[in-house]
Amino acid sequence: MTAKIYKVFTINPGSTSTKIALFHGDEKVFAQNIDHQASELSQFHSINDQLEYRYDVIRKVLAENKVDLTGTDAFSARGGGTCSVEGGVYGVNERLIEDQRSGQYVQHPAALGAQLAELFKKEYGGIACIVNAPDVDEFTDIARITGIKGVYRQSKIHALNQKEMCIRLANDRGQTYSDLNIIVAHIGGGVSVTAHEKGIMVDSNDIAHGEGPMAPTRIGYIPAASMLKLCESEVDTAELKLLLTKSGGLVSHLGTSDAREVGKMINDGSRYAKIVYDAFIYQIAKEIGAMAAVLKGKVDAIILTGGISHDKYVVDTLNSYIGYIAEIAVMPGEFEMEALAAGAIRVMSGKEDIKTYTGNPVWSAEKFEKAMGI
Incomplete structure (x- = not known):
């Protein structure tokens, strides 16, 4: 039928x-x-x-x-x-x-x-x-604890695209999403790197509140003391919020959130653009390594998705850092x-x-x- x-x-x-x-x-x-x-x-x-x-x-x-x-x-x-x-x-x-x-x-x-x-x-x-x-929000309780009593981490992830990529990968393998341990790095305007353990997103960086790698428009992790210093300066709260989510990352360094424009700067000989872009990739690799630790090294695959995963330089550089962990599946774009x-x-x-x-x-x-x- x-x-x-x-x-x-x-x-x-x-x-x-x-x-x-x-x-x-x-x-x-x-x-x-x-x-x-x-x-x-x-x-x-x-x-x-x-x-x-x-x-x-x-x-x-x-x-x-x-x-x-x-x-x-x-x-x-x-x-x-x-x-x-x-x-x-x-x-x-x-x-x-x-x-x-x-x-x-x-x-x-x-x-x-x-x-x-x-x-x-x-x-x-x-x-x-x-x-x-x-x-x-599928975090484990242990993943929520911070160094301040009463302050907890919450899940703010590209859940829709991430889970879809995992389901597609599992289908391609003749398995189910719940069979596999997968790390997904969604690399776009925001960057979320997530440990999917047997179909559950047990830990990730909180993209809404400034965790994780810097992104095209977001600052990612910075030392807490440095943030306090900014708060004590003449920068007002509205400006800081803008920096966290709209004008940080590549925008702060290079004045653009477009990775293609950054690539052009690098091709034109900008050493600063090169080290900033390399740092962006390096921080993503570190976050993937952290999620491998969350999964205790039992990783069936790493998925790279999001618009910037079209960039061969990003993919190849990430592979040089984390290719030893598991097979890398490149599934660029957003679905x-x-x-x-x-x-x-x-x-x-x-x-x-x-x-x-x-x-x-x-x-x-x-x-x-x-x-x-x-």
Whole structure:
């Protein structure tokens, strides 16, 4: 019997754009990156106020391109704005939408994804879901402890793309994600390096709060005393926050977040560009080594993904540092839309159970401290 080819519409809202794509099974039959002008977004007082605007813009683009969503089996969206959850596919329900609308966990357009999926579901039928949201937190308790009592590490990772790459690698090997220990280095605008132990992301650097290697726009680890010195200087809090996530890393050193431009500087003879870029790669290699220690050296593969993994120099240099640990699989680019579709299809084809969002975080400081008797 021929397996059903599912029709899935995927939605990924970002700060200034909304990505959409329609899939027939694994085949992407339509995709559009809808840009939103700052002047359009400025009329809205809150992110929630953008919902109807983004919904109408999507419908307009679909109509202009004669894309019919009749018969769509699933509307799969980027998550965000929920409490911490296990990885997987979650059906959109009232509690999930309530938490996203409240803004209590994050203020980001990603929180509109599930709400948009629900609006399209009401119009066309099918299911509405989110897949491996940014709020996925599967850390072990030991990975959360810091040197300050009451301050804990949390999981802020490129969960959607990372888990999709692991699933693809496992499928290529004729195995399952839960069979393998994999280190994934997502190297793009942000850099997250994660230890996946038998299908669970047990440790990683927190890309939202300044951990890990420096990235094109982020500072990564710096000595705490140096940060204190910056805080005591004339640099204000807003400027420091910008440095942490927008103007640090390659931007701070070289004035650009584009690795291709950095490569051009190096080719033009800039010794400073060369040592900064080499330091960027070196720090990623160190983080991969740290995650190998987390897995106690039992590493089945290392995946390099994200846009900068297209750079042969980056891949070759990383290989010279960490190639001894395990086989390196280069899977460049980001596959977020494909991952959203694949997650929905796994659920509809019975390969994965859909989960229910309860609003109860999988980890909290209060629960942990009670369990530890603190």
